[in-house]
Amino acid sequence: xxxxxxxxxxxxxxxxxxxxxxxxxxxxxxxxxxxxxxxxxxxxxxxxxxxxxxxxxxxxxxxxxxxxxxxxxxxxxxxxxxxxxxxxxxxxxxxxxxxxxxxxxxxxxxxxxxxxxxxxxxxxxxxxxxxxxxxxxxxxxxxxxxxxxxxxxxxxxxxxxxxxxxxxxxxxxxxxxxxxxxxxxxxxxxxxxxxxxxxxxxxxxxxxxxxxxxxxxxxxxxxxxxxxxxxxxxxxxxxxxxxxxxxx
Numbered sequence: 001x002x003x004x005x006x007x008x009x010x011x012x013x014x015x016x017x018x019x020x021x022x023x024x025x026x027x028x029x030x031x032x033x034x035x036x037x038x039x040x041x042x043x044x045x046x047x048x049x050x051x052x053x054x055x056x057x058x059x060x061x062x063x064x065x066x067x068x069x070x071x072x073x074x075x076x077x078x079x080x081x082x083x084x085x086x087x088x089x090x091x092x093x094x095x096x097x098x099x100x101x102x103x104x105x106x107x108x109x110x111x112x113x114x115x116x117x118x119x120x121x122x123x124x125x126x127x128x129x130x131x132x133x134x135x136x137x138x139x140x141x142x143x144x145x146x147x148x149x150x151x152x153x154x155x156x157x158x159x160x161x162x163x164x165x166x167x168x169x170x171x172x173x174x175x176x177x178x179x180x181x182x183x184x185x186x187x188x189x190x191x192x193x194x195x196x197x198x199x200x201x202x203x204x205x206x207x208x209x210x211x212x213x214x215x216x217x218x219x220x221x222x223x224x225x226x227x228x229x230x231x232x233x234x235x236x237x238x239x240x241x242x243x244x245x246x247x248x
Contacts (some may be wrong), residue, residue, distance in 0.1 A: 033062050037069045043208045044239070045139050046070035048231070051078035051102075060085030063093075065102060074138050075102035076131060099130035099230070103138050112142035113245040115168030116237050118191075119157075121150035121180045124199045128230040129173040132195065135234025136171075143242050151179045162186050168244050169237040173230065175199025178210030185219035191240055194224045195233045 026038035039047040049062050059082040063073050067090055075086065083095040083102050093104040116136045120129035126147060133143045144167070150199075157164075157180075161181040164170065165188050173195040174180040181194035194217070195209035203209060207227035214224045225232040 064089035073104040088150040116141040117167035119175035131230030132234035173201035178213035
């Protein structure tokens with residue numbers, strides 16, 4: 001429901017038309033998907049489309065329906081073909097080939113809340129890190145990115161310590177043994193969200209060793225999301241950062 005009450009108050013929509021719009025809520029059934037237009041009211045952010053497993057035409061149509069009611073559309077794990085489909089409906093959409101993320105934002109004046117920092121251990125982790133960064137950005141956060149500061153060269157991380165300590169929320173993305181979040185967590189007082197990636201050799205077990213390492217960190221207060229789940233980390237970081245900004 002996109003600013004429905006404002007539209008009624010402004011006279012751009014009648015009460016009868018508003019009631020018709022409400023009749024299709026909390027979701028709109030388009031056959032192959034049920035669009036949750038109430039997500040923004042409940043969660044603060046619109047429903048996000050997970051692109052993997054959906055056809056380009058399905059993604060394009062779901063994006064079109066969401067954009068009818070929401071100012072932002074976010075699609076993760078999206079292919080170039082899906083982006084072409086979305087552009088047919090939303091010409092202003094953008095695509096990150098690195099993160100495999102499609103974004104659309106019709107807001108003319110966007111204010112960003114500073115405070116989110118995305119750190120990646122290695123260049124191979126950038127795909128997941130960028131998914132996290134773009135997610136936090138589309139939902140209103142200013143994001144600083146610090147790539148390639150893994151524990152194999154700890155001096156690279158320590159050089160960034162003043163920047164690390166200014167952040168409200170730090171998303172730390174690492175594969176291999178997943179040690180970087182523990183190091184960062186022991187240096188800062190901000191919230192640390194650890195993201196294990198599937199980067200590593202055989203005994204890495206496609207990210208399981210990094211996940212278990214992060215879950216077993218001796219540093220208190222570290223939150224851990226699932227393997228390669230940059231979106232989940234970015235969503236959580238935006239929630240925390242915006243709530244901190246609104247409480248001041």
